[in-house]
Amino acid sequence: MTLLTLKNLSISHHNTPLLASVSLAIEHGDKIGLIGASGAGKSVLSLAMMGLLPPNFQISGTMQINGEAVDLTDDAIMRYRRGTDLAIIFQDPRLALNPIKPVAAQIAEAAELALGVSRVVANDMALDSLARVGLDHGIIAPDSLPDMLSGGQCQRVMIAMAIIGKPKLLIADEPTTSLDTVTQAEILALLKQLADEDHMALLMISHDLAILAQTVDQMHVLDQGKLVDHAASPPFAKTLTHRQSQQLIEASRLDIAPPPVASDPNHRADQDIILAADHISVTYASGFNVFGIADSNKPILRDISLTLRRGECLGLVGTSGAGKSTLMRVLLGLERPQQGKVRLAGDVVDPKRMTSAMQRRISAVFQDPNSAFNPRHSVRRIIAEPLGLLNNNMPQNMTDQAITEKVAQALESVGLTADMMHRYIHAFSGGQRQRIAIARALITNPEVILFDEATASLDTLIRKQILALISDLVAANNLSAVFISHDLAVIRAICHRVMVLEDGQCVESGETEHIFHNPQHAATRRLLHAIPTSMT
C-alpha cells in the first residue's frame, strides 16, 4: 500500500499562495528528491506534511498515510503521526537542538514519545541510536550538550532522534546546507544507509541537484509552489526537461574557468607578490585570571605562510574550524597575529597602523549576506562607505554627484541597476546582496580582494552566477584574490592555486589542477571525495 499520498495540497498565507495543488505519492522505501530554488515552497511543504505549520496558514487538500486520511490542521491527530510515521530533520542542526539538554536525553525523549517505552529503555535505545549514526561512545559522550558538538555531529544527533521511532518516512529539509562539503558527504551517505537498513522512505529536499542526485532514486522539481517536473529514475539530467529543471541542472555544473593570469606563470618575480603572510600563528585566550588577563590559550593558526601574486586567485580550503576565517581576518588587518607578519605590497599590515592608502588596496566580501550590511543604511551609503579612504588622498571631499556616479558605476558593474542605490538592503535577495557586497569591495579599486565563503549561503543557481561574476571582475580589473571555501568544487572553478588547511595548519598547497589530480594529504583527499559526483 502506498505509504503517503498528497492530493491537491494547496497552502496560502494571508492570501499569498505558497503551494498550489501539490500531489505526491511516496511508497515504502522510496528515496525521493525534491528540488527547487529558494522560495519555491520546499519548507512549507515539509512543515505542512508534518503538521507543523502555524494555524494562520490556510491548508486545503488531503494527505493519506497507509491509505488513512489525516487532517493536517489537527495537531492532536498529527502529533501521533510525528515520530512514528513521519520524522523530519532540519537545515540548521545547531539551532534545532535544545541547547541545555544532553543530546542522549533529547533522543531518549523521542523514543519515549514514539514507542511509549520507559525512561530506562529509552536511554538504552538512545545510545544504540547514537551508535547507528556514527556517534559511538568514543566519539561523543551521551551527556554532551549540543554546543560541544560540531554542526555535522548535531545533524547526526537529529538523525538519531528522527529514526529512533522507526518512522516510515524521513523528511530531510536541506539537511546539509549549513555544513561543509566533507561533512555533507558523510551525512548524505549516512541517510542513505539508514534508509536502506530500515526500509524507510526518504524525502530529501534541496536546492542542489548534485546533492540529491547521489542520494535519491526519484526526483520532483518544485517551482513557485507547483510540482513542475518528475523523474522516476536516474539519470535525471535526461528525464527532467522542464525549463526550471534544466536551469538547476545547468547550475550544478561549475564549469567556470579561473580568470586568465596576465603575466606568464613561469616568470613570476618576487616583486609581483602583492600579499604575503609570513609564519602566522594565532592563539585565542580561553581563560582569565583575577585581573581579567588571559591565562590559557588555544591555538587557532599555526605557522602559516602564503604568498599571493598579482593577478592570481588563491583558494584557501578546509573544513569548518580549520582556521580559514581567522586567517582571513589576519590578512585583512582586522586581527593581529601573535607571531608572524602580513605584508601588503611590502607594507606591514597591523590593525593599529593601517593607513588609508594601505586599506584602499585591500577589501573583502563576507559570507553571511544577512549581517554583512547595516540594515539602516541605504545601498548607496553602504557601497560608498569605503570611499572615505579615497577622500584623504584628494584635495577636496568628493561631491555628492561624484559619489552617486561612482556608486552607480559599481552597481552596474555587478549586474545591478543604478536606481537600486536608494533602496535598503532588506529589499534584496541573497544573490543581489552578494552583488552589492562585491560592488562595495570594488569601489575603491583595490588590488586584493578576499572572498570569505562568498557563495556558501546561496543556492546553486545564484552561486554559479556569482562565481561567474567574480571571475569576470577579477580578470577585468586585474585583481588578485583570495577565495576561502570549504568546497573544492567552487575553488576549482575560480582559483589558480589552492592551499589546504586543517586544524590551523597548511597541509598541502599547489596549482589547483595539480592538487585535484594528485592529492597528497588525507585531508585533501577527503575534500575531493566530498565533491558530489556528477549526475550524468
Next chain:
Amino acid sequence: MRVWRISPFLIASAGRRNLISGGVILGIISLAGLISFFWTPADPTIMNISNRMQPPSMAAWLGTDHFGRDILSQIMAATPVTLSVALVGVMIGMIGGIPLGLMAALIHKPFFDHVLTRGGDVLFAFPAIIMAMLLTAGFGAGISIAMLAIGLFNIPVFLRITRAAAMQQRHMTYIHSARLAGKSMPRIACEHILPNIAPVIILQASIQFSLAILAEAGLSYLGLGAQPPTPSWGRMLADSQTMIGLAPHMAIIPGLTIMLTVIGVNLIGEGLRQRLDPYRSRQANYVEMDIS
C-alpha cells in the same frame, strides 16, 4: 525560512492599536501640561484655607486641596514638573549609560569590561531612594536632586542594555566592512552600532520613563522629591495620604493621573516594541526594574 512565525501584519496592527491609545492618553496629558504655561482654571498657588478640601464642584472641577488650592490647576501645573523629572532622569541615565555600555562592549579588554559592569552592578544596588537621601543630605531636597537620583539609578540600566545589544552587533560582519573602510571604532559605534541598537534603547527608555514617574511619586512620599511650592503629582499624592478619609478626591486624582500616564507610556512602549522589534530578536533582555 521561518514561515511559522506570526505575520508581521498582525504585529503591526497590534502595535498601532497600542501606539494610538497610548499616544492619546499621553497627548491629552502633555497638552494639559502645555496649556498650564498660559492658562489654568485658577492660580495653583492661591490659598484659601477656609475653602479647603472641597469635593469636585462647578467652581473647582476637581475640588480643592488642604490649603484650598484648585486641584485641577495644580495637576496641570505639575504636569511639566513631573514629566521633566522623569525625562531628565532617563536622559541622565542614557547619557551616562550608553557611552559606558558601548565602551564596555567595544573596547575589547576583559578587565575594563569587568570593572564597568561590576561597577554598574554596585551602583544598581542603591535604589534611587537611597541615592536621593544621600544627595539630599548633601545638597538639600528638590526636583534637581530627584532627577539626579533617578538618573544615577538609570545609568547601570542603560549600561547593561547597551552593552548586551552592542555585543550582539559587534560580531556582525558589517562592522568588519566598516573597519576595512578605514573607520575608527568610535565612528563605527556612532554610525553603525547606535542606529542598530536604537530600538532596544528606545524601548528601554520608555520602560524607564514610566518607572521614573512612579519613582518621583515614591521619592515625594519620603519628602525627597519636589518641594513646595513646586507642584508635582507625586507630592500631591504624598500630601494627600493622611487626608484620604477626609477628602478622597485629593488622593484619587493625582493617583489616577500617575496611573494613566504610566499606562499610556507603557502602551506606547509596547506598541514600539511590536513595531520596531517584533520578536525581540534575541538581542537583549530588557531590564525592567522598579526604581523606588
Next chain:
Amino acid sequence: MTRVFFSVLSRIVGARMIGLIMRLMTALIMPLIMATTMMAAMVVHVYAETRQDAVIGLQLEPPHLDPTSAAAGAIDQVLYANVYEGLTRFTENGDIIPHLAASWDISDEGRRYQFTLHQDMRFHDGSTLDAAAVKFSLDRARSDTSTNAQNALFQGISNITVNAPDQLTIDLKQPDGNFLFKLAWGDAVIIAPDNVDQLKQSPIGSGPFKLTSWIKGDRILLQKNPDYWGMPVALDQVTFRFISDPVAAMAAMQTGEIDAFPVFPAPENLAMLATDTRLKLINGSTEGETILAINNARPPFDQRSVRQAIAMAINKQDIIDGAMFGYGTPIGSHFAPHHPDYIDLTNAAPYDPAVARQMLADAGITDLHLTISLPPPVYARRGGEIIMAQLSQIGIKVTLEPLEWAQWLEKVFRNKDYDLTIVSHTEPFDIDIYARPDYYFKYDNAPFQSIMAELDITTDPTKRRDLLHQAQRHIADDQVNVYLFQLANAGITKTDLVGIWQHAPTQAMDMTGVYWKN
C-alpha cells in the same frame, strides 16, 4: 499492542500535564494567601476582661535609653517617670511636686537646698537609692566631661554633700528661683551608679516600671516593678510602639492595635478618628512655642519695622487651621498660654496686610526676597507653605528651603546662616534663650538680658511674676521673632483608657496613673 497502548497513554498524560500543572500552581496561590492571612487573624488580640496592659504609639524611637546624654525627646517619652525618677517631677499641668525627695528646706537666701529622701528606695537591680546615688547622678551630669544635653541646667550647683543616707545638701553659686523646676527635667534623673556603662541599652532606674525588652525599630516593653517604693501602678505591662508614618499610625488606631497615640503625627485625622465611639480626642497643650524665627543680625531684619511688617502679614489662625487643622493656640510672645504668669500679647502685631505693606514701604524696603528654612516637622513644612503665600500678599518673595534636622542644626542653629525659619521650642520655660546674644536669632538686647539676670536670682513669686510679664512684653514689642502658636498636644486614645496626660509640660508618657475603666 502493548506498545501502542503505552504510547497513547503517555501522550495523553503528557498533553494533560501542562494544563494540570498550570491549574495546580495557580490554585496554590489563593489558598496560601488565605492560610497565611488566617494565621495572622489568630494573632489579633481578643480581650474579654479588664486589661492590665496598654499599647502606646509614639512617633519616634529613642536612639538609646540614656536620658542623661542625649536631647532626643523620645528617650524621655518612654522612660520619664516610668523607669527613671528625679528628686522632683512635673505633673500633667506642669506643676513641680516632690518625687524621690520627700521634702526640702531652702536656706541661705535661696542658695542652699536640703533634701530629705524617701526611705527604702531601691533601683531595679536591687541596689539602694540613697543620697549617695543622688550625688553621683547630679555630679555626673554637671561634670566637665559630661555629655548631658542640658548640662547648663546644673551649672548653678557649686557643691553637693551627703549628710545621711536620706539627707542631702545642694549648694548653689547664686540663688535660683527655678532650681526645683530644673531638677524635674528628664535629664536630671537619678541613675544607679553601678550601671553607668550599661545605661544606653539596659536602663536601671527606680520607677514603677522596668524595661523587659526592646525590639529595635518596633517596640519597647515595660513591666510593672513589683518592688516599687511608692504607690503601685495599675498596669502590668506597657508597650511603646514606634510608628512615624501618619497613615500607618491611623491604621494602627483604626484596627485597635494601639490603645493611645498621645502625640498623633497627622492632626488632620484626629477629628475623623474621634468619630469612632471607642476613641476619644486628647487636646492639650505642650511647652512648644512655635515661632517664625528671624535672623535679627541680618539686614533688613535688623530693623524692627521690617520684623513687625512680617509679623503683621501673617494670619496665625490660618496657619493653625491649614497646617495643624485647628490644633494649637495663637501666641503673641515666647511664653506658654497655660503658664500661670502668661499674658495675652497676640494683639502686639495684629494681622493686617495693608498696614504691613505700608510699613515695609516706609522702611524703604522694596522687592524683598527672603528664604525660609524648614526643618522636617509638619508644622514647619506646611506652615512654611502658608507663610510663603501670606508674605507674597505684601509683596515679599519667598524661597522655601527644606532641611533635615542635621542640616538645620548645622546651618541654621550653629552657623546662623538663614533669613527666617520655623521651629517649635519644646523646652519648658525657655524665654531665657532671648538673653543669649549668640543664640541663633542673634538678638542682643541689654535691657532684656538684665531682666533675665534679675529673674534668675529672684525667688519671690510676685516679683518673679512681674519680671516675667516684663520679659514677655519686651520681646513682643521688639518683634524678635514672629510668635505663631503654642503646639497642641493633640492625640487620640481609647475611651476606656484613663489617665493619659492631656498636656505635655515635658516630653513624657507618664503611665503611672493610667488604668482601664470597665
Next chain:
Amino acid sequence: MAGFILRRLGVLLLTLFISSVIIFALLEVIPGDPALTMLGINATPETLTALRDELGLNANALSRYLSWMGGMLTGDFGLSYTYRTPVVELLADRMAITLPLAIYALIFTVMIALPFGFLAGARAGKWGDRIILFLSQIGIALPNFWFALLLIFIFAIQLGWVSAGGFSGWDKGLWHGLAELTLPAIALAIPQATILLRVLRSALIDITHQDYIRTARAKGLSRDQALWRHGWRNALIPVVTIMGMQFSFLIAGAIIIENVFTLPGLGRLMVQAIGQRDIILVEAIILMMVLIVITVTFITDVIYALIDPRLRRPKS
C-alpha cells in the same frame, strides 16, 4: 574551581574597599554634625566637645578612616554614634527582619510570576494572556505606597485579618512572625511579580519561535508539552537575571514599604542613620548592601549553572 572562588573573593574585596573609600569621602563632605544632632539646641559647647571626643570625631578624616578600616579587618565595625551599640548588632537585628522579608517576598513573586507568566507566554494573544497583561499593566502603574495602603485598608482595617504593621520579633514563633510579614511581603511582591511575569512571558514567546521547539514538536509533543519540556528552563535564564536584581532591591530598596508597615528593616535603619549623621552606621549599611549585591550575583551565577549545564563545565 579554587581559582574561580579566589577571583570572586578578590573582586569582592576590591569592590568593598572602593565602595568604602567613596562612601567615606562622600559622607565627609555632607554637612551635619552627629554630636549636635544628638544633643540638640540646648547643649553647651563644652558638652559638644566632650561628646565629640567620646565619639572620636575630633580626629582628622584620614585617621578616622584608617582606624575604622583597621577595626573592620579585625571584625570590629565600631559603635554607632547615635545608638551607642555595636554596629554589628544593629545590622544583625535588622537583617533578621529584612532578609526573611525579602525571601518571603521573593517566594510570593515567584509564585505569582511563574505560573501566570507561563500561562501568558504559552497562550500569547489569547484571552488569558490579555487579562493577565491588563492586570499586570495596572500592577506596574500603581505607585507602591498607594498599593500598600490599599492592602492595609482592606486586610487590616476592613477585614481585620492582619495587623496594620509592626513586627514583634521572632520570639513569638515562626508562624507569628511570618503572619506579620505576609502583607508587607505581598505589597513588595506584586509590582515585582508583574515585572517578572512580563519578562517570563516575553522570554517564552521568544522561545516559542526557536527551532528546537519545532524539533520537539516533530518528535510528537504538542505545543504546550514542547514549551513545558524544552522552553521552560531556557526561559528561566532571563528570569533569574531579573530575580537577582530584584532580590538586591528587596533588601535595601523596600524603604517605602517598611515605612508604611512600620517594619524595622535595613532600609529604615538607613534612613534614620542618614538623618542623624550616624556616619559609621551608614557606611556599614552601604558596605553590607554591596556585599549582598555581590553575593546575590554569585548565587545568580550558581543558579545559572543549575539551569544551564553549559555553564557547569570548566572552560577549556
